Amino acid sequence: MHSDLIYLSKKMNVMKLKKLFAIFISVSLLASCDFMDCNESDYYSLKEIQGSYNRVKQFVTDVYGYLPSNFCNIDGAMLDAATDDAVHIYESSNIKRFVNGTWSPNYTVDDQFANYYNGIHDANFYLENLTGLKFETWENTNDYDNWMITYPNFEYEVRFLRAYFYFELVRRYQNVPLITKVVTQAEANAAEPASAEQIFDFIISECTELSTLLPVDYTKMPGSEYGRATRGAALALKARAALYAASPLFNSGNNKSKWVTAAEAAYEIIGQSSALGYKLDASFSNLFGATNTASNEVILVRPTGTSTSFEAANFPMGVTGGKTTTCPTENLASAFEMATGEEFDWNNEAMSQNPYTGRDPRFYLTIVHNGMTWPAKNAVEIHEGGANGLPLTNATSTGYYLCKYVNNSISFEAGSSSAATHHNWVLFRYAEVLLNYAEAMVNAYGDINYTTDKCGMTALAAVNAVRGRTGVNMPALSDILSSDEFLKRVKHERRVELAFEGHRFWDLRRWKELAESKDVYGVKITKSNDEVSYKKFTLESRKISDKLYFYPISNTELFKNSNLKQNPGWEE
Numbered sequence: 001m002h003s004d005l006i007y008l009s010k011k012m013n014v015m016k017l018k019k020l021f022a023i024f025i026s027v028s029l030l031a032s033c034d035f036m037d038c039n040e041s042d043y044y045s046l047k048e049i050q051g052s053y054n055r056v057k058q059f060v061t062d063v064y065g066y067l068p069s070n071f072c073n074i075d076g077a078m079l080d081a082a083t084d085d086a087v088h089i090y091e092s093s094n095i096k097r098f099v100n101g102t103w104s105p106n107y108t109v110d111d112q113f114a115n116y117y118n119g120i121h122d123a124n125f126y127l128e129n130l131t132g133l134k135f136e137t138w139e140n141t142n143d144y145d146n147w148m149i150t151y152p153n154f155e156y157e158v159r160f161l162r163a164y165f166y167f168e169l170v171r172r173y174q175n176v177p178l179i180t181k182v183v184t185q186a187e188a189n190a191a192e193p194a195s196a197e198q199i200f201d202f203i204i205s206e207c208t209e210l211s212t213l214l215p216v217d218y219t220k221m222p223g224s225e226y227g228r229a230t231r232g233a234a235l236a237l238k239a240r241a242a243l244y245a246a247s248p249l250f251n252s253g254n255n256k257s258k259w260v261t262a263a264e265a266a267y268e269i270i271g272q273s274s275a276l277g278y279k280l281d282a283s284f285s286n287l288f289g290a291t292n293t294a295s296n297e298v299i300l301v302r303p304t305g306t307s308t309s310f311e312a313a314n315f316p317m318g319v320t321g322g323k324t325t326t327c328p329t330e331n332l333a334s335a336f337e338m339a340t341g342e343e344f345d346w347n348n349e350a351m352s353q354n355p356y357t358g359r360d361p362r363f364y365l366t367i368v369h370n371g372m373t374w375p376a377k378n379a380v381e382i383h384e385g386g387a388n389g390l391p392l393t394n395a396t397s398t399g400y401y402l403c404k405y406v407n408n409s410i411s412f413e414a415g416s417s418s419a420a421t422h423h424n425w426v427l428f429r430y431a432e433v434l435l436n437y438a439e440a441m442v443n444a445y446g447d448i449n450y451t452t453d454k455c456g457m458t459a460l461a462a463v464n465a466v467r468g469r470t471g472v473n474m475p476a477l478s479d480i481l482s483s484d485e486f487l488k489r490v491k492h493e494r495r496v497e498l499a500f501e502g503h504r505f506w507d508l509r510r511w512k513e514l515a516e517s518k519d520v521y522g523v524k525i526t527k528s529n530d531e532v533s534y535k536k537f538t539l540e541s542r543k544i545s546d547k548l549y550f551y552p553i554s555n556t557e558l559f560k561n562s563n564l565k566q567n568p569g570w571e572e
Contacts, residue, residue: 085499133151282470324394397522
């Protein structure tokens with residue numbers, strides 16, 4: 001294990017307060033915040049930190065800084081580019097190593113082992129050294145009373161963050177050390193891994209307690225800050241962790257009680273959604289713009305400041321300033337149904353001739369297709385020889401560009417007055433909770449119309465609520481579907497509803513269905529005179545093996561701690 005991540009560094013009396021982006025800074029200050037490097041003025045003794053509310057708060061901000069942003073952005077690539085939902089257009093990107101066979105314990109990708117233990121160390125340090133403070137020197141200042149309202153909650157927020165970091169570790173590496181105190185270097189290097197079940201139990205236990213301690217929101221606290229852990233965030237993490245623990249990857253014996261636990265955890269949010277302030281947003285597009293923090297569907301976001309970099313990376317080639325990175329595949333495009341609820345079928349002549357007519361409304365808010373007006377007034381020309389298509393260098397190879405989260409009000413045209421925009425990446429939202437619930441309920445009870453005393457909504461009703469939200473209005477699923485048929489529909493619904501939100505990469509693993517992502521398809525678009533033709537084609541076939549269900553633990557970490565065990569298939 002990375003020794004300097006879980007014990008206080010050799011300067012035991014000195015803490016480095018990194019000037020990270022203020023994750024829960026108020027809206028009015030967001031425009032002036034950014035990631036900054038440290039200098040010597042950022043070093044304070046422990047006593048100096050303990051005596052200053054602002055330094056303690058900055059420490060908590062630092063811990064928030066370990067939360068994932070840009071949906072596990074890996075060298076500029078969204079994690080979906082390591083699934084069958086997208087490709088990254090640049091072959092040099094590290095995201096390619098997930099699927100091209102070059103991933104190994106010596107040559108890792110998205111190696112978060114040290115990073116999250118760094119966050120866990122900081123959380124443990126806070127809980128041991130920075131709780132129960134009085135800031136007596138400042139008792140007569142105007143802000144003191146407000147400080148003492150917000151300060152006690154920091155402890156619960158830090159515990160939530162620690163639980164979140166353990167969730168990120170367990171789904172990557174399976175069995176990892178469970179460390180809940182600051183340890184010495186020797187203790188770190190001898191830490192024994194806990195089982196994945198123990199890690200999940202810890203997360204669920206912590207979130208259960210924190211859901212009674214964290215506030216519903218921060219509107220009654222000074223500053224009314226957003227982006228901070230709430231009661232709903234704790235419950236959402238609990239529900240997600242319980243779902244993973246019940247899934248085939250971690251529940252090889254299909255213990256039904258784990259599915260029951262997952263269903264009940266999700267219903268803790270659903271059953272009190274009004275009190276918590278959650279409901280499905282009437283506008284799907286509201287969830288992914290600069291003001292999505294105002295949506296009642298959003299449970300927790302990770303703000304990453306004001307910029308235009310995401311737009312530059314994902315505007316189509318041929319658009320001023322656009323350079324393309326993440327391109328949706330035909331696999332994902334075909335997953336979106338017709339607006340009638342009928343499955344899209346390339347063998348249906350009417351559909352194949354006009355593949356972008358009459359689709360699920362979420363299709364048009366997720367994927368940029370040929371002929372779509374995007375990002376401004378001009379129709380995108382993705383056909384061969386078109387303004388945004390091949391053979392233009394680095395044009396999409398799949399026939400699609402990314403729409404979701406991309407702000408089309410940005411312009412890189414000379415003289416444009418458009419400004420940079422905020423990006424708040426959704427970590428949890430209410431639609432996911434409903435889909436978690438539906439999956440858990442049908443697995444627990446095998447009946448899509450079943451309810452219990454603790455779970456008062458049917459699995460069917462949960463999915464149909466997501467499909468039927470205002471602005472989407474997809475037809476309800478039938479109430480006579482078998483449990484197996486329904487489960488397939490739940491998985492389909494997760495794919496289209498949560499596309500590019502960092503879920504499919506993990507869903508395919510926890511379901512043990514990676515083999516389904518082997519073949520990746522695109523659409524070849526040609527234009528002759530005014531007639532446009534579309535044809536599905538195989539873009540690539542990826543290397544899939546069972547070892548890919550978990551990340552390899554890097555040989556660097558194994559060298560430091562001989563008690564760590566390499567995941568199956570990665571032994572060298």
